[in-house]
Amino acid sequence: MSFNALGLAEPISRALSEAGYTTPTPIQAQAIPVVLSGRDLIGIAQTGTGKTAAFALPILHRLAPGKKAAPKKARVLILAPTRELSSQIARSVKDYGRKLHLTSTVVVGGVSIRPQIKALSTGVDILIATPGRLMDLIEQRAVSLNEIEVVVLDEADQMLDIGFMPAIKRILAMTPAKRQTLLFSATMPKEIRQLSDRHLTDPIEISVIPAKKTADRVEHSVMHMQPGAKMGALASLIRDRKGERVIVFTRTKRGADKAAKRLEADGISAAAIHGNK
Ligand code: AMP
Numbered sequence: 001m002s003f004n005a006l007g008l009a010e011p012i013s014r015a016l017s018e019a020g021y022t023t024p025t026p027i028q029a030q031a032i033p034v035v036l037s038g039r040d041l042i043g044i045a046q047t048g049t050g051k052t053a054a055f056a057l058p059i060l061h062r063l064a065p066g067k068k069a070a071p072k073k074a075r076v077l078i079l080a081p082t083r084e085l086s087s088q089i090a091r092s093v094k095d096y097g098r099k100l101h102l103t104s105t106v107v108v109g110g111v112s113i114r115p116q117i118k119a120l121s122t123g124v125d126i127l128i129a130t131p132g133r134l135m136d137l138i139e140q141r142a143v144s145l146n147e148i149e150v151v152v153l154d155e156a157d158q159m160l161d162i163g164f165m166p167a168i169k170r171i172l173a174m175t176p177a178k179r180q181t182l183l184f185s186a187t188m189p190k191e192i193r194q195l196s197d198r199h200l201t202d203p204i205e206i207s208v209i210p211a212k213k214t215a216d217r218v219e220h221s222v223m224h225m226q227p228g229a230k231m232g233a234l235a236s237l238i239r240d241r242k243g244e245r246v247i248v249f250t251r252t253k254r255g256a257d258k259a260a261k262r263l264e265a266d267g268i269s270a271a272a273i274h275g276n277k
Contacts, residue, residue, distance in 0.1 A: 001023060001024055001029055002022070002023065002024075003016050003017075003021065003023075003024060003057075006024060006028075006029070006032045006033060006036075007032075007033070007036060007061075008032070008057055008058070008061050009060075009061050009100075011099035011100055012057060012060055012061055012096060012097070012099070012100070014099060015095065015096050015097070015098055015099050016053075016057075016096065019095060019096075021053075024050075025049055025050035025053075025054070025208075026049070026208045027043060027045045027049045027050055027051050027054045027206065027208045028050050028053055028054045028057070030054075030206045030208070031043055031051075031054040031055065031058075031206055032054060032057060032058045034204045034206070035054075035055060035058035035059065035062075035180070035182060036058045036061060036062065038062075038180055039180070039202070039203070039204050040180060040181045040182065040183075040200040040201050040202065040203035040204070041055075041181075041182045041183070041203055041204055041205075041206065042183050042184075042185075042188075042196055042200065042203045042204070042205040042206070043055075043182070043183070043184040043185075043206050043207075043208075044184075044185060044186070044187075044188060044205070044206070044207035044208070045184060045186065045206075045207070045208045046186040047155075047186075049208050051154075051184050052088070052089055052092045052154075053092065053096065055078075055152050055154075055182050055184065056089070056092055056093050056096055056097075057096055059076055059126070059150055059152070060093070060096055060097045060100060060102065062149075062150070063075060063076065063100075063102055063125055063126070063149075068123065068125070069103070069123035069124055069125050069147070070123050070147065071121060071122055071123045072120055072121060072123060072141075072142065072143050072144055073123045073124075073143070073144060073146070073147040074120075074123070074124050074125070074126070074127035074143060074145070074147070074148060075124075075125050075126070075147065075148065075149050075150070076125060076126045076127065076148070076149060076150045076151075076152070077127050077129065077134075077145065077148050077150070077151050077152070077171075077175065078093075078126065078127070078128045078129070078151075078152040078154060079129055079130070079131055079134070079151070079152065079153050079154065079159065079164075079168065079171065080128065080129075080130060080154045080155060080159075081130065081154075081155050081158035081159045081161075081162050081164065082108075082130065082158070082162075083108040083109070083110060083130060085154065085155060086106050086108050086128050086129065086130055087106060087108070089106075089128050089154065090104060090105075090106040090128045093126055093128065097126075102125040102126060103122075103123075103124045103125045103126070104124060104125060104126035104127070104128065105119040105120065105124045105126075105127060105128070106127075106128040106129070107119075107120070107127065107128070107129045107130075107133050107134060107137060108129065108130045108133050109130055109132050109133040109136075113133070113136065113137070113140075116133070116137060116142070117137065117140065117142040120137065120142050120143045121142070127143070130164075131159065131164040131167035131168055131171060132164065132167060134167075134171060135167050135170065135171070138171075138174065144174075145171065145174040145175045146174070146175070146176060147176070148175040148176060148179055149176075149179055149180065150179060150180045150181075150182070151172065151175055151179055151180070151181045151182070152181075152182045152183075152184070153168065153181070153182070153183045153184065153185075153195075154184050155184065155185065155186070156183050156184065156185040156192050156195065157185045157186055157187045157188075157189060157192055158186075160189065160191050160192060165191060165195070168195070169195075169199075172199050181199060181200045181201070181203075183195070183196050183200060183203070231258075231259065231262045231263075234248065234259065234262075234263070235262070235263055235266040235268060238263065238268055239266075239268065253272075253274040253275065253276050256272040256273070256274050257272050257274075259272070260272035
């Protein structure tokens with residue numbers, strides 16, 4: 001399977017081969033035809049699967065011959081949870097679209113809003129944004145979403161965790177009902193399912209599992225227990241593996257400190273490392 005076979009415009013497939021992309025990843029092979037057809041899409045995929053190109057390439061293709069964005073309007077809106085991810089998407093869009101005459105801009109919090117207002121004043125084909133800053137810009141009338149043709153929600157579950165769900169709902173309500181909506185998420189918690197039920201139209205759902213997550217020599221097992229029993233169980237697991245060195249991962253820095261302390265108290269030599277040290 002090649003990018004040409006997927007029906008992408010020549011300037012796009014040329015930019016891709018110059019970037020060293022020869023074959024589409026599984027999410028790209030499945031998602032690109034769906035997006036090109038104009039259908040809504042739910043993509044269950046993590047970072048690293050090539051999901052950015054899976055939505056960016058067909059969007060660039062569909063915008064390629066089109067009209068220009070009017071002042072203070074955008075044609076495509078890509079929402080992402082963080083500054084870092086937004087900038088990464090913006091770089092990819094610029095890269096894949098460098099043979100097309102399209103404009104894109106990224107608006108995120110934590111930096112001055114003035115240059116963002118200026119960039120939006122002439123209108124922009126592709127707007128990449130974090131939800132909070134986009135709401136600020138809408139309230140300041142720097143941009144309006146009533147001519148949006150495509151909305152992408154990238155890492156929807158992360159946006160939910162950060163607390164962006166109310167902003168996302170308000171933003172979607174400001175876009176035309178007759179738009180294409182693409183939702184990407186690594187997981188599908190109930191709130192994301194509800195969001196897609198409400199705001200996507202008859203979506204096609206695609207799920208890709210990262211190729212191989214563990215080496216063959218790694219054995220996996222799960223123990224179900226009450227939270228209070230975890231540390232004792234951990235200590236006895238480690239004691240059973242006498243002489244072996246063990247890495248324990250915890251969710252939080254405090255959790256790492258607590259685990260190390262508890263193991264030490266049980267006579268197991270342990271130390272915590274984390275970003276506060
Ligand atoms: P993403 O999952 O979108 O964060 O992409 C992960 C990485 O894979 C990025 O560094 C992309 O540049 C790269 N990538 C995406 N699609 C392809 C492809 N078809 N061939 C080679 N590299 C790719």
